[in-house]
Amino acid sequence: MPKCHMQKLYQLGHKAQGVDTHVWYNPLDLFSGDEGRIQRAVDALLDDWTHGSGYLHIFVDGSRMPFGEVQKHIPWLKVPRLLSWRITQILTENQHLLHTLAHQQQRLDPYDIEGIAQLWHARTGKTLNSTPVEELPRITLADYAFVAANSGPVVSSDKDMHYVMAAYLLAATLKDVTLFVPLDDVEGTPMYRASPIGVRIVDLDAKRPSKLCQHAVKDAAMSAFVHRLAPDYRCATHTSDTSDARIFPVLADMQHHRIRMHHDFKRALKGDDKYYTPSRFRDVSSQFDMDHFGVSKQHQSHGKLHVPKGSEIRHVKVHDTGTNFLAYFSKDVNEKKVSHAYVMFHGRNRDGDRYWSIMDRALKSAQKDNYPGTPKHAVVVAPQFFSAKLNEGQYSNSTLAWSDVNAWQSGSVAVHPEGTDVSSMDAVDALVDLFSNEKKYPNLKNLTLVGHGGGGQLMNRYATVGKDSSRKGIHIRYIVGDPSTSAYFTYHRPMTDKSIASPETCSSYNNWRYGFDTFPGTLHDSKEPHDYFKQYINRDVVNIVGLMDVLENGDQKCMALLQGGHKRRDRNLSWWRYINMLGRTNENLHGFPGNFSDLPDWSMHSNGIIKTRLTIVPHVKHNAEKVFGSKHGRSALFDHYDVDMGWRPDGWTYQAPKARIALQNKKASSASHPCSHVSLLAPLVFACVILVL
Helix, strand or coil, X not given: CCCHHHHHHXXXXXXXXXXXXXXXXXXXXXXXXXXXXXXXXXXXHHHHHHHCCCCCCEEECCEEECHHXXXXXXXXXXXXCHHHHHHHHHHHHCHHHHHHHHHHHCCCCCCCHHHHHHHHHHHHCCXXXXXXXXXXXXXXXXXXXXXXXXXXXXXXXXXXXXXXHHHHCCHHHHCCEXXXXXXXXXXCECHHHCCHHHCEEEECCCCCHHHHHHHHHHCHHHHHHHHHHCCCCCXXXXXXXXXXXXXXXXXCCCCCCCCCCCHHHHHHCCCCCCCCCCCCCCCCHHHCCHHHXXXXXXXXXXXXXXXXXXXXXXEEECCCCCCEEEEEEECCCCCCCCCEEEEEEXXXXXXXHHHHHHHHHHHHHHHHCCCCCCCCCEEEEEEECEECCCCCCCCCCCECEECCCCHHHHCCECCECCCCCCEHHHHHHHHHHHHCCCCCCCCCCEEEEEEECHHHHHHHHHHHHCCCCCCCCCEEEEEEECCCCCCCCCCCCCCCCCCCCCHHHCCCCCECCCCCECCCCCCCCCCCHHHHHHHHHCCEEEEEEECCCCCCCCCCCHHHHCCCCCCHXXXXXXXXXXXXXHCCCCCCCCCCCCCCCCCCCCCCCCCCCCCCEEEEECCCCCCHHHHHHCHHHHHHHHCCCCCCCEXXXXXXXXXXXXXXXXXXXXXXXXXXXXCECCCCCCCCCCCEEEEEC
């Protein structure tokens, strides 16, 4: 990503002077974590690099070759957007690259001296090259008004504007930085599946050691790395030019922070190579399967939506954002009598109609069997989350759609309508608000949110960061079924076998969806991880796991492997150990996997008791219908108090929860648990949200 900030400033200058540009690059897209938005940013950059500024350089056998000349020799580069797609894949597959850049970008001073000088020149025609720093004019938000005009709904407050400008002025992050992408085989692997280790970031912009000292206070790891390179160096202010600066290549595993090297450190570096270029460049077009180009065609649908018998399609508004999502609702239901709302979210196939039918049949079956807790008056709802590409034509201008068929599972922001900042978390919030509306549902008492597989991904995180009902008297239960991963509250992980995965070689292992680094917050809230832990353990959460969910499929990235290996079951059982150890409960963890050391004591949030429960369904694999069709699944869905805990390891014995500190207030020592009645909870009448893969 060479000189992205210069491209931004170039465009800003032309916009300020009334000159139209054919592509508008927004660096917020590059750092959004959303594949569709990253693709849009890369498209814009490549367009200018290949037709204008010339910052895209391609080397063949070590020699630079113009892009047009390269296309003559490598036919696949003539395929529209193929190079853009490849770069986007590298950035999304190896998120530690963007995470490392974003991590430093967020610490960037919005009033960066070089960026301000460029912007000031674009706005006024004046130069600031000889102006002392202390005499620089104070740039205000008013000076950036034209930026807001071109940023759409991204900018809605002063805080947004400061962040946008921090992204625009990337001098401290992407100034003179080159991302080398070897379009070649890596150990016999086709180009489009190249190993991350082939990607290098090279920093051409040297900084004085005094600049590094400023970071030393903020970043101990960077400081330690500097001292390993130059043990005799001591932070001291001195001036020096940077004419003898060295290029310092950093491997893509990002074991150390990317660092700006001054020529004072060159003796500490090994090797004499000043430049790094890919050694050779080979045509791999014959190996490229065009059927796999771009996004997956999985479950593509552009026609009229199927509406199951007994249902109707409605639009659900997401607060005052001007956006909505579609949902299937039970037809001909008296909302004034409804005491339960079952809302089933589809999985990656985006077939809300099918899952409406699944939940409708499940409810009627329970009613027929007179299963305790089954409601008499209920409504079944199944939202429909669209893919922006694979469902084009099925959604309106204001309907939410995502770039990736699975993006909604992690709570990602939609890419449609363009410029929206609404996520799938916010969509679930809208459902909570809908059922909290006393005028619409005056008799609704309880809301139970349930997810399995892909839906479990969303529900596992929503149980942590989602909002409470705004209406008193509504109880929410969260049921999380067989998710691939969880959002860990700390940097600790249960996997200690470094041959499988290691934090040292997986620098993005704590990024949001796997942890809380880079967590963007939701429309309603943003807290610290320990606050979310407190919220999570004090909610009625039931984790339900298939004992035979052991296939090594689903998420197999290093971030997921660190949570307990290749199997979903082991990751979820390790999560159970983790939250109990973090809360210092007396739960019997005999036979549960996971190895945690040095966990902090967060019992101040739990007093040794958590409301979270675990149900393990024997003989069941990764199958939502069998999980919730079992007696254990029914218990989780409909039992008011005790939930059938199912399987436990050999030698395990039940231990009643016990508060660490006896309090006069009996409420402090009460908790909902699979084997203990809870006197504090009123009889539960359920409104259920099921999210199924």
